[in-house]
Amino acid sequence: MKLSVVILNYNVCHFLELCLKSVVTATSKIDAEIIVVDNQSSDDSCHMIKTRFPEVTLIENTANYGFSKGNNIGVSRAKGEYVCILNPDTVVTEDTFLSVLKFADKQDRLGIVGCKLIDGTGAFLPESKRYVPTPAVALKKILGDTDSYYVNTIEENAIGPVPILVGAFMIIKRHVYNAVNGFDEDFFMYGEDIDLSYKILKAGFQNFYFGATTVIHFKGESTCRNKDYAKRFNGAMQIFYKKHFSKNLLLETLISLVVKGLIVLNLQPSIDKRDVKSIVMVSNRKYKLIESVLPFSLIYKSKIEEVADHQQLILDNNMLTFRQIVSILEIHANNKTLTYRILPRESDFLIGSDNAVSKGIVIHF
Structure with missing residues (x-):
């Protein structure tokens, strides 16, 4: 078998359904399997998989084991030469796996291959390619200097070696994953992708950013950016520093003080509200039920030639491919x-x- 796609899910049923539809399409020409590990979701995720995707291997955990252990459970069941660690709030295109695997097969001492990630508005996610977040780099990042944190020397659509990749999309040979003992289960959530990337580098393999394919990562579906998030992330990075770097009391104290200050202030990321003044349905058919749940009358178009400011585009996957979306x-x-x-x-x-x-x-109709 060429590829095992491992998706760890926790209470994101609808995003998972979209993800699985894209993965099923993208693996149709590959000898592949899809494994979903569910971390004791309380929504309809497991029922949805059983009824809509019977070909998917479903592992129902009896507790929420976190990101690292959950994915390790999935990989332990995998049979593919390659493993793809994939978030449930992602959308891959029809050629994503084909193009990444073609590139991967040509590399020597291959570690992880990541790809270009965009959010739900099309904005590039810079965490797609990162440097090793040493304590000094992390402190600069916390204080707003990201030049030594993100790899900006490689263009978004380019291909090149990078140290650190993001756990939302990682393709790695299964024997390499196992050789470094996979994700460290000391990390419950956050930091585990940084740790795995760095372990693989230290083992003599090379990680790559592959910007020739793009994956949507909606983000924020399994967690909220609040005080608890800041505490968990800080705790994860402390584990990473203690594991890989010599103790630096001054830097660790500075980082701890800054993070504690941010937790107290509870500063939230700025969110630009995008007002909607018209809605365009990109489709070759009409949907009366959708019209009934929307605040505006739908404008139907079979293709997009131009857009207006403050428009919302509804992209019909019954007509459009994932690549087109x-x-x-x-x-x-x-x-x-x-x-x-x-x-x-x-x-x-x-x-x-x-x-x-x-x-x-999510809007039901």
Whole structure:
């Protein structure tokens, strides 16, 4: 078997459904398996998988084991030469796996391959390619200097070696994953992707950013950016520092003080509200039920020739491919007034996200 796609899920049923539809399509020409590990979700995730995706291997955990252990459980069941660690709030395109695997097969001492990630508005996510966050680099990042944190020397659509990749999308040979003992289960959530990337570098493998394919990562679906988030993230980074770096009392004290100050202040990421003044349905058919749940009359178009400010585009996956949907988001990424909803193929809901830091939106019809 060539590829095992491992998806760890926790209470994001609708995003998972969209994700699985994209993965099923993207693996149709590959000898592949799809494994979903559910961390004791309280929503309808498991029922949805059993009824809509019977070909998917479902592992139902009896507790929420966190990101690291959950993914390790999935990989332990995998049979593929390669493993893809994939978040449930992602959308891959029809050629994502084909293009990444073609590139991966040509590399020697290959570690992890990551790809270009965009959020639900088409904005590039800079965490797609990062440097090693040493304590000094992390302190600069906390204070607002990201030049030594993100790898800005490689263009968004380019390909090149990078130290650290993000756990939302990672492709790695299964024997390499096992050789470094996978994700460190001391990390419950956050930091585990940094740790795995760094362990693989230290083992003599090379990680790559592959910007020739793009994946949507809606983000923020399994967590909220609040005080608890700051505490968990800080705790994860402390584990990382103690594991990989010599003790630096001054830097560790400075980082701890800054993070504690941020926790006390409870500073929230700024969110630009995107007002909607018209809604365009990109489709070759009309949906009366969708019209009944929206605040505006729908404007139907079979293709997008131009957009207006403050429009919301509903992208019909019954007509548009995932590649076309991603392309639309990328083409109009500079228009900061646009919002998007996706109608997944053969589904009764619209789904999307207007920013990278808060919960997404699901509209039933």
